[in-house]
Amino acid sequence: MSERSGFATRVGVILATAGSAVGLGNVWRFPYVAGQNGGAAFIIIYIGCLLVLGIPGMLSEFIIGRRGQSNAARAYHNFSGSRIWRMVGHLGILTSTIILGFYAVVAGWCLQYLFASTVGTLSGDAQYVANYFSTFASNPWKPCFWGVAFILMTHFVIVRGVQKGIERASKILMPILFILLVVIVIAACSLPGAWQGVTFLIKPNFSQLDHHVMLDALGQAFFSLSLGTACLCTYASYFSRETHLPRAAAQIAFIDLGIAILSGLMIFPAVFAVGVEPSQGPSLIFVTLPNVFQQAFTAMPLLGRVIAILFYALLVFAALTSTISMHEIGTAFFTEELHLPRKRSAWILTTVCSVLAVLCSLSVGAVEGISVLGQSLLDFCDNLTAKFMLPLGGLLTSIFIGWFANQRDVRDELTNHGTVAQRLFPIYQLTVRFIVPVLILLVFLHQFELL
Numbered sequence: 221m222s223e224r225s226g227f228a229t230r231v232g233v234i235l236a237t238a239g240s241a242v243g244l245g246n247v248w249r250f251p252y253v254a255g256q257n258g259g260a261a262f263i264i265i266y267i268g269c270l271l272v273l274g275i276p277g278m279l280s281e282f283i284i285g286r287r288g289q290s291n292a293a294r295a296y297h298n299f300s301g302s303r304i305w306r307m308v309g310h311l312g313i314l315t316s317t318i319i320l321g322f323y324a325v326v327a328g329w330c331l332q333y334l335f336a337s338t339v340g341t342l343s344g345d346a347q348y349v350a351n352y353f354s355t356f357a358s359n360p361w362k363p364c365f366w367g368v369a370f371i372l373m374t375h376f377v378i379v380r381g382v383q384k385g386i387e388r389a390s391k392i393l394m395p396i397l398f399i400l401l402v403v404i405v406i407a408a409c410s411l412p413g414a415w416q417g418v419t420f421l422i423k424p425n426f427s428q429l430d431h432h433v434m435l436d437a438l439g440q441a442f443f444s445l446s447l448g449t450a451c452l453c454t455y456a457s458y459f460s461r462e463t464h465l466p467r468a469a470a471q472i473a474f475i476d477l478g479i480a481i482l483s484g485l486m487i488f489p490a491v492f493a494v495g496v497e498p499s500q501g502p503s504l505i506f507v508t509l510p511n512v513f514q515q516a517f518t519a520m521p522l523l524g525r526v527i528a529i530l531f532y533a534l535l536v537f538a539a540l541t542s543t544i545s546m547h548e549i550g551t552a553f554f555t556e557e558l559h560l561p562r563k564r565s566a567w568i569l570t571t572v573c574s575v576l577a578v579l580c581s582l583s584v585g586a587v588e589g590i591s592v593l594g595q596s597l598l599d600f601c602d603n604l605t606a607k608f609m610l611p612l613g614g615l616l617t618s619i620f621i622g623w624f625a626n627q628r629d630v631r632d633e634l635t636n637h638g639t640v641a642q643r644l645f646p647i648y649q650l651t652v653r654f655i656v657p658v659l660i661l662l663v664f665l666h667q668f669e670l671l
């Protein structure tokens with residue numbers, strides 16, 4: 221087999237991995253989950269979850285991936301010396317393939333909205349915008365077209381390889397994403413009445429806190445950091461031996477949190493400025509926001525339109541850096557396990573995910589009956605992965621690292637053979653052995669209403 225490629229630079233490592241973490245989960249999911257759970261109070265709990273569960277969880281996947289120097293399934297196998305743990309890698313590959321299938325549908329909606337706001341067909345009154353979404357989403361062709369187009373865009377980055385494809389795309393897209401975000405935050409925060417939205421995000425109201433908030437925060441931390449999908453494990457196999465894993469994990473969690481908070485600062489000031497409820501659900505960005513932008517900038521309609529274009533471009537870029545990482549997990553697996561050329565492996569994944577994306581897209585209105593357990597296939601895939609498969613992957617990884625892996629190997633990998641962060645090891649070990657499994661078990665008990 222040819223020499224395995226890896227990320228060439230330190231900033232490449234951080235930007236590519238942060239690119240996987242930063243996605244629709246930050247720009248779309250975080251603001252509405254925070255909105256539904258009381259704003260600032262949620263953010264405080266969320267930060268706690270990042271510290272006790274997110275960073276240790278990332279470290280576990282980094283340790284397995286970098287030591288394994290291979291796709292996720294083989295990395296678990298190599299680390300444990302047993303075929304059984306390979307299954308955790310397989311689970312992660314399956315999870316990320318399913319996520320890519322439905323995520324591409326939502327990313328495709330963003331592409332359509334980017335197109336529509338550019339050509340000007342998205343403007344109209346609130347009723348028009350609401351109808352626009354339902355008519356579009358239930359059209360049999362258009363959303364399928366955009367969803368598959370998104371997977372193909374991802375495909376063409378992936379076939380260029382780890383350095384020329386993933387690393388280069390992340391180095392271009394991440395800075396643009398950040399600049400777009402800052403521009404929109406400034407525009408949104410300068411609207412009259414915007415301060416209320418800022419206060420909502422920074423002033424905690426603990427009266428709404430209950431165990432649901434905690435569990436939502438845990439689920440959001442998993443999804444947002446791409447934990448439990450073997451994604452971080454696959455990317456870590458491209459890290460260099462010198463990468464300081466705890467520092468990289470902390471930097472990525474910090475960037476991910478920063479982008480999520482900035483996304484809140486982009487959305488809530490605009491939402492408050494026009495008097496919309498902050499607790500709108502998932503439809504926030506496709507039904508409420510186009511209208512919010514129009515109303516908020518009625519005095520300057522051109523600016524409103526530019527902001528809408530920038531906003532959907534931002535969503536597309538954020539989604540793309542994440543779909544690239546989901547695609548890479550399966551592509552690396554097929555390339556290394558079936559000994560296929562990278563291009564052909566990428567096509568396998570592109571085909572499987574495109575079929576799933578078409579089915580998910582049709583299930584939200586165009587064709588009746590594509591449902592599982594009374595939910596559209598898209599909602600089912602979303603719930604199955606976010607509520608079950610991701611936490612299961614995280615739980616098994618934590619149990620493996622904490623209880624079954626050779627602790628000397630874990631220590632060597634975490635500390636780069638005793639040269640960095642030695643004092644962190646006992647804290648890390650305690651966390652992955654006890655705290656992470658217990659917290660994830662709590663999530664499960666809650667999901668299945670046993671709590």
Ligand code: PFF
Nearest residue numbers: 241243244245444446449451
């Ligand atoms: N972390 C991504 C987001 O916040 O949108 C979603 C994601 C990416 C999940 C990669 C899973 C994955 F493997």
